[in-house]
Amino acid sequence: MADSNTHGAPRRTGADSPQPPETRAGGRAKDARDKDGGRERDVEMIVAWASFAALIVVMALAQAGVLVHVDMNDARQRVHSWFSAPRYVQLIWIPVYLLLAVWLVRVGNGRRRAKRLGRVRFTLLGALFTAACLVGVGWVFAWAFKNYPASVTLIAVQTALVWTLWFLSRRDDASIWGWAPFSLWGSWLIVETLVDVARAVTYYVSKDGAMSGTGQSVATIVLALALLAVACLARFRFDDWVFGLVALWSVVGIAIHLMDVSKFTAVVIIALAAVTAVFMYVPWKRISGRLGTIEPRRQESARPRRDARRAPDPSQSGDLRSGDGGASSHKDAER
Template sequence: MGAPAKRSDDSSKKASTGKTDVDQTTNGGGARSGNSSNEAAQESNQAKQGEPDKEQESSKGRGWKIFEDILLWVAWVAMVGFNGYAEVYHFNGTTVGGLARKVDLWIMPAGYVFAIWGVIYIALAIWLFRFCLAGPSRKRLGFLPFTLSGLLFVATCCLNIAWLALWHMERNFWALVIILILTVLAWMLYALVRRDATKAGTPTAAKALDWIPLSIYASWLSVATLVNAGYMVVAGHKVGNAVQGFATIIVVGALLAVAYLMNRHGKDWVFGLVVIWACLGIGIRIFSFAAVMGVLVIALTAVGAFLVYFPWSKFRVVRR
């Protein structure tokens, strides 16, 4: 009778011990579950705390871009506005055309050619609109609230105003210095944007809208720089017709040669169009007082245009 009772007590103890182990296991699992919940809660809190920081950084990023956008448009409006004011209200009592007629410069294009400025201003507005929409691709220049492209654009606008003012005041030397710097900066902006457009994974048509406006601008400034240089020389010295005629052929030929290189090797067909527009204007103006020379310049321009845009890559000389 005693032995069975003992076995019963042992069974009770084992059952009690097993229950205790289960309770401990359950409590341990609960503790681990509680710790995991606490860690998850802490990570969630940290993530929530990080969100305002990201929003603040994003807000700062948008802030400097908005500032740059406003300044770029102000610079564009100021440039276009001053050009319009100078022509309509005759800044310093004269106009660009009036000054051009004061000096008998053979490489000065006909008056209608300068209508290209209207095309340039519209093209720059298109470029500026696309630039402001670029968003994430715009990289800040150090601590300045600008991109390098934006800074160059503002500089060209300011120099454009300065050049026009000096031109109207007949400060020929300083006008030439300013337009030289302006032309260099315009080509720098063109090269920078062209490089970025090549890297970007955007359609070809969209890329073209990024660099074509700047090519028109820089190309015409190159022509205008040559005209300014010639104007300063002729205004300050007596230059004979023979010298001017020879110089005109050299200038037209050089411009067409550069246009060929730009189209063939630089894949820039816009430069050639601007050069042809200017050279035809030069020939037409010369034709009004020197018919033979005018025809020669127009013929040279026509031949140059053919050579610039002929599809050379499709025709190769076969050696025998």
């Protein structure tokens, strides 16, 4: 029989057949979504890095004394509270910013997949991080110009935002790079909050004269003890060992700074710090099995737990497969 393809046109195969309009439209829509998602990711990262850079610049200017404003007509501004970190203790801002930069790089590389906040171009972590940086810029200006009500309010808000970031990041990423930057940042902000509160109280109480040495000593010891107690809570309740390091670094620095003012206060704070360090970081499990019960349990990421719950049970799947096989064999036998 003669071939019906009389004009010599090549035959169409299934591989050469054109895609249906629905497939082409779906592919274009997917490409458009990918491009929009990439643009949104770029916008989020640009805003996050810009706010982070603004915080670093403003903090550097404040530490250099460029933004500091002191009213020499107000004698209370020349009265310093004992609970204040010396200049070298403030160097902790350097590792804080370095770890935050590493976290931002990891986020920019797409190692974290977080849901968008509705139609907003930010994830929850990105929005909270940007807000924390911008609030921190406002706090630096308020503190530099001695606006104590605003500075205490702003640093309290910033501390709450950072610890929210710590919670959300630790919930999904139990690695040290996921939560340690926010633990370091948040624990130091707690120290700064206590310093701001102590400075504000000293300023307003000194209206009729400087505070007595006894009052300053008691207040400083109480604040140091409270900070160390919170560090122990973080260590044994959440297995957060970074908080303790920041607390010890801060109180020891404050104590050394007070050696020329009140040796008694300095020695008491150093003794409290030593006891706390032994309590938090000595491997009690190696010393005694009974003492090992006070060590914290390791925190696991919530994501592996959710994946484990969603994974099918191998025994059940095996039973189902064997059941299907048995049914098939039974049907074959009947045939």
